[in-house]
Amino acid sequence: xxxxxxxxxxxxxxxxxxxxxxxxxxxxxxxxxxxxxxxxxxxxxxxxxxxxxxxxxxxxxxxxxxxxxxxxxxxxxxxxxxxxxxxxxxxxxxxxxxxxxxxxxxxxxxxxxxxxxxxxxxxxxxxxxxxxxxxxxxxxxxxxxxxxxxxxxxxxxxxxxxxxxxxxxxxxxxxxxxxxxxxxxxxxxxxxxxxxxxxxxxxxxxxxxxxxxxxxxxxxxxxxxxxxxxxxxxxxxxxxxxxxxxxxxxxxxxxxxxxxxxxxxxxxxxxxxxxxxxxxxxxxxxxxxxxxxxxxxxxxxxxxxxxxxxxxxxxxxxxxxxxxxxxxxxxxxxxxxxxxxxxxxxxxxxxxxxxxxxxxxxxxxxxxxxxxxxxxxxxxxxxxxxxxxxxxxxxxxxxxxxxxxxxxxxxxxxxxxxxxxxxxxxxxxxxxxxxxxxxxxxxxxxxxxxxxxxxxxxxxx
Amino acid sequence: xxxxxxxxxxxxxxxxxxxxxxxxxxxxxxxxxxxxxxxxxxxxxxxxxxxxxxxxxxxxxxxxxxxxxxxxxxxxxxxxxxxxxxxxxxxxxxxxxxxxxxxxxxxxxxxxxxxxxxxxxxxxxxxxxxxxxxxxxxxxxxxxxxxxxxxxxxxxxxxxxxxxxxxxxxxxxxxxxxxxxxxxxxxxxxxxxxxxxxxxxxxxxxxxxxxxxxxxxxxxxxxxxxxxxxxxxxxxxxxxxxxxxxxxxxxxxxxxxxxxxxxxxxxxxxxxxxxxxxxxxxxxxxxxxxxxxxxxxxxxxxxxxxxxxxxxxxxxxxxxxxxxxxxxxxxxxxxxxxxxxxxxxxxxxxxxxxxxxxxxxxxxxxxxxxxxxxxxxxxxxxxxxxxxxxxxxxxxxxxxxxxxxxxxxxxxxxxxxxxxxxxxxxxxxxxxxxxxxxxxxxxxxxxxxxxxxxxxxxxxx
Numbered sequence: 001x002x003x004x005x006x007x008x009x010x011x012x013x014x015x016x017x018x019x020x021x022x023x024x025x026x027x028x029x030x031x032x033x034x035x036x037x038x039x040x041x042x043x044x045x046x047x048x049x050x051x052x053x054x055x056x057x058x059x060x061x062x063x064x065x066x067x068x069x070x071x072x073x074x075x076x077x078x079x080x081x082x083x084x085x086x087x088x089x090x091x092x093x094x095x096x097x098x099x100x101x102x103x104x105x106x107x108x109x110x111x112x113x114x115x116x117x118x119x120x121x122x123x124x125x126x127x128x129x130x131x132x133x134x135x136x137x138x139x140x141x142x143x144x145x146x147x148x149x150x151x152x153x154x155x156x157x158x159x160x161x162x163x164x165x166x167x168x169x170x171x172x173x174x175x176x177x178x179x180x181x182x183x184x185x186x187x188x189x190x191x192x193x194x195x196x197x198x199x200x201x202x203x204x205x206x207x208x209x210x211x212x213x214x215x216x217x218x219x220x221x222x223x224x225x226x227x228x229x230x231x232x233x234x235x236x237x238x239x240x241x242x243x244x245x246x247x248x249x250x251x252x253x254x255x256x257x258x259x260x261x262x263x264x265x266x267x268x269x270x271x272x273x274x275x276x277x278x279x280x281x282x283x284x285x286x287x288x289x290x291x292x293x294x295x296x297x298x299x300x301x302x303x304x305x306x307x308x309x310x311x312x313x314x315x316x317x318x319x320x321x322x323x324x325x326x327x328x329x330x331x332x333x334x335x336x337x338x339x340x341x342x343x344x345x346x347x348x349x350x351x352x353x354x355x356x357x358x359x360x361x362x363x364x365x366x367x368x369x370x371x372x373x374x375x376x377x378x379x380x381x382x383x384x385x386x387x388x389x390x391x392x393x394x395x396x397x398x399x400x401x402x403x404x405x406x407x408x409x410x411x412x413x414x415x416x417x418x419x420x421x422x423x424x425x426x427x428x429x430x431x432x433x434x435x436x437x438x439x440x441x442x443x444x445x446x447x448x449x450x451x452x453x454x455x456x457x458x459x460x461x
Numbered sequence: 462x463x464x465x466x467x468x469x470x471x472x473x474x475x476x477x478x479x480x481x482x483x484x485x486x487x488x489x490x491x492x493x494x495x496x497x498x499x500x501x502x503x504x505x506x507x508x509x510x511x512x513x514x515x516x517x518x519x520x521x522x523x524x525x526x527x528x529x530x531x532x533x534x535x536x537x538x539x540x541x542x543x544x545x546x547x548x549x550x551x552x553x554x555x556x557x558x559x560x561x562x563x564x565x566x567x568x569x570x571x572x573x574x575x576x577x578x579x580x581x582x583x584x585x586x587x588x589x590x591x592x593x594x595x596x597x598x599x600x601x602x603x604x605x606x607x608x609x610x611x612x613x614x615x616x617x618x619x620x621x622x623x624x625x626x627x628x629x630x631x632x633x634x635x636x637x638x639x640x641x642x643x644x645x646x647x648x649x650x651x652x653x654x655x656x657x658x659x660x661x662x663x664x665x666x667x668x669x670x671x672x673x674x675x676x677x678x679x680x681x682x683x684x685x686x687x688x689x690x691x692x693x694x695x696x697x698x699x700x701x702x703x704x705x706x707x708x709x710x711x712x713x714x715x716x717x718x719x720x721x722x723x724x725x726x727x728x729x730x731x732x733x734x735x736x737x738x739x740x741x742x743x744x745x746x747x748x749x750x751x752x753x754x755x756x757x758x759x760x761x762x763x764x765x766x767x768x769x770x771x772x773x774x775x776x777x778x779x780x781x782x783x784x785x786x787x788x789x790x791x792x793x794x795x796x797x798x799x800x801x802x803x804x805x806x807x808x809x810x811x812x813x814x815x816x817x818x819x820x821x822x823x824x825x826x827x828x829x830x831x832x833x834x835x836x837x838x839x840x841x842x843x844x845x846x847x848x849x850x851x852x853x854x855x856x857x858x859x860x861x862x863x864x865x866x867x868x869x870x871x872x873x874x875x876x877x878x879x880x881x882x883x884x885x886x887x888x889x890x891x892x893x894x895x896x897x898x899x900x901x902x903x904x905x906x907x908x909x910x911x912x913x914x915x916x917x918x919x920x921x922x
Contacts, residue, residue, distance in 0.1 A: 033584040076650035089551035189537035
């Protein structure tokens, strides 16, 4: 029985992927500004058997729907949005094993500074940090961050490749493992012969110097990625240790997962070493009937315009002006067809209208709703593992922390009974918890080739 | 009796301004990577009556001395250095009133992202955050962060002026105070008519959009600045709410303080509204004799080369190659003369050698050592307040947290007896604690003019 990995999927905002659900009396999303919200959530997740809390981020606002941000703002749909990295140390202080994934865009920050931020988090958490690598996709972000317009998609990945090369040199190559000696007698804290300039000079970045941080427990944080385009999949296959996918059915997800693992093998990597997380939104209760009743209660609170705002931001497709109850036709453009298909293939015979689409994605985004008692939800998770060949789940919430608390209280014990989740979380780093052989990058990972970039010292390996 | 304000001055590194003192058995600086170091320090400071913890930062390494970074690396003198902002939430979670000052350079990050980072910290801490505005001064940072060489000094301040204008528009102008309504009945979390584009289009920055964050307790974090050049003083007089100065005697500091307050008045600001902090390094014990013995013990541990590394980084003057025991002559260049004078005017009749200079600055940097029993140290602090017209002190450490713990345990009770420090810290925001009339920028501060940049809504003030 393979292990099932579990991330909680959240964001430093009121409503992540559940438009309008802030109106639910139990929802605590509005407390995203409070430290207590985050420390309580972290404890809930650790007690509930989650591997990690994953924090999404955007640096813009969804303004495609109706050509305006009004719908997103009204429903606080991922706007306002705070920085995702700053509550992590408080959460780490009240937990022992929970991992923290943080989304940081490489489009707007130099690698020398970003690498230091991640290493600092890895130090403070004792090796419990993952980086979700994104190249930002929002025009509204680019306009406000000095770019004017987006960098073309494929060039973003070319930049990302070199960006990671710089990071690997900093994380893996600059400091030898025994550089910090703290020898009081000799008066040497760091042996300067074991701290190396990385001498990077490339097309997009010039970084001659040494890394500012001594090595953290994981050196390179666990690398997550979610690229779905062909270029994005190639990037993930080369670099990612965990990948986010999403789709309404295992059949939709299975193909991309197979392609990802095959591409990883082509890069000389063990295809099973990449942990694939697919998104699901569980609505669980003690009985099937109660779960169905919860779903009905939630559905009433979905904001249609808020869901359209999310959909527009994710796909670029503006549903404004359509009759909400007219069947959707995929005739206008290829982009529309592909955007809609990624949400609506759950039941190919079903007729989708904008309103039905909003109801579907307004509760947790583009993953499926898993509604039922603990056994039913566990069955569905096991079916996804088997049929889609994924390793775990990004648990999206309908209400926060309610969805996470319910899942930890009801589903995780069932998964434990089935041998899918360990009774006690593994101690150690996040990389070890996710199945890595050790705290550092695997030997077949491209980052490993940057170790000891200048192993000129006789004591280095 | 005026209030005396107290900052603890630290950095996310092994040794901040006490080169070689990491060899002292009590020094805990090497624990800068551990969350517990920071949460214990925060509790010590709050219990000890400090107003705030101030975290310096550099994004480079001191490599002027001997044309190499070896001395700085060997003594871990501000290298390695972690990101200063990421432990703050953990410290905020274990304290109620302590403020947190964080140094963030505006040279390497877009204002749209930096403003969000600071607002997020202000949210999470409930309004306890200050920003130490720096325009980075190290060539070694510029080389690694995409600039190649430094931006010329005066242009850095021109950029900084526009940078702050963008921040003020985001913090003060974009969101009206009643934009967040959280009205469940109407389904409105944020009233989009009260979130405004800032429409900034300037010489260095183009930021059309709205701020990503809702207003935090202070909106604009408390603004600290430490510019000592004529251009830097003008910038501080215009924008700073607190200013760091340093010098060996009140007489050296007094002139710049007077010039700063006069310049603030010219900008139409209340000159007393700027709180001036000067740096001191207290070595205090129950008795004078014990304090003197501590000083002697500390002196033995100063690393001369580590001190020269700091001196080189701060001043650009390389003391390598000089006989450590030959008297210093200020004859070579104006820059040297001015650099040395800022450290060595404590006793104009004294003959300074490189070794004596290292002993002086190796214990806490360019402020004076205040050595004595609690009454003597309190007397000295009061003398500084009176003679230099400062409002408080940046307490530099010899050992951490030892210097801070000693000060809180021995000197603060004496200051309380003298009515200089309140018996119980004021609740509220950091701005209020530092004497502000409220949580927000004073009406005579230039940032206040950006409030309601588009007060077109009938309900806005």
